[in-house]
Structure formats: structure tokens, C-alpha cells
Amino acid sequence: MKFECQQSGKCCVSRGGYGFVYLTLADRKRMAKHLGLTLSVFQKEYCGKTDGFFHLKEEATRTQCTFLKGAGCSIYEARPTQCRTWPFWPENMSPKAWSLEVATFCPGVGKGPGVDAKRIQRDLDAQIDAESKY
Numbered sequence: 001m002k003f004e005c006q007q008s009g010k011c012c013v014s015r016g017g018y019g020f021v022y023l024t025l026a027d028r029k030r031m032a033k034h035l036g037l038t039l040s041v042f043q044k045e046y047c048g049k050t051d052g053f054f055h056l057k058e059e060a061t062r063t064q065c066t067f068l069k070g071a072g073c074s075i076y077e078a079r080p081t082q083c084r085t086w087p088f089w090p091e092n093m094s095p096k097a098w099s100l101e102v103a104t105f106c107p108g109v110g111k112g113p114g115v116d117a118k119r120i121q122r123d124l125d126a127q128i129d130a131e132s133k134y
């Protein structure tokens, strides 16, 4: 699989569908610390909870992530697991999902050298682990 991030910021912008950025407790603590906030203040300011799952707050008037500045993530070092592991999510690994749902909007697909299988597996494992902790 070829993928190399092109810094487009497109994965941080809603495509109109279901697009929550889910957050584990570890994600929330890391982001709160990065922003110099307590966990409870961070959660109040930046998080929503749907069906019992924490995610970054979404506003009807805004289609992009609140942390996206220009084409870059303003909290890059502390970004959520879901953002770190993109595009190697379990649901993206079928050829159909990869070519239809990922490649059609992510300009990084098909760029660069082939991605090392170990890196793909590491990201998949991290994403599966995060999904068990949302």
C-alpha cells in the first residue's frame, strides 16, 4: 500500500457524513496536558459525548476540526490516536473501502514508497486498542 501524508488537512474536515474524532481517556489526558488544562476543563471545552463515547465537540456551523489551523493540526504532538493511525483503520483495509472511501478524498493515497507492513500493523493495532477504550 502506498501512502504519504500530503499535509492537505482534508482528514480534519467533515465530509458531511458521520465524522466524530473519538477520544480515549489517554487521548483526553494527553491533549489536556498539551493545552495546559485540567482534564475536566478540557472535556467541558472541547468534548462531546454521544452514546457514552467521548469525541471532539462538533458545531453545526463549523465543518472542520477546531484544532485545524491552516492545513495543519495545532496540537499535532498530542493529537488523538484516531488521527495518528489514519488511514490504517480496520474498516479501511478492504480494497473496496481503500479505493472508494479513502483514495477518493485523501491525496496521500498512492503517494510515496510502499508503507512498511509493520507500520501498518502497528497503526491497526493502536486503532483497534483505542476503539476498545472509547
Ligand code: SF4
Binding pocket: 011, 012, 013, 021, 065, 066, 067, 068, 069, 072, 073, 074, 075, 076, 079, 080, 083
Ligand atoms: S485533532 Fe488535529 S489531526 Fe485530529 S482532526 Fe483535529 S486537526 Fe486533524
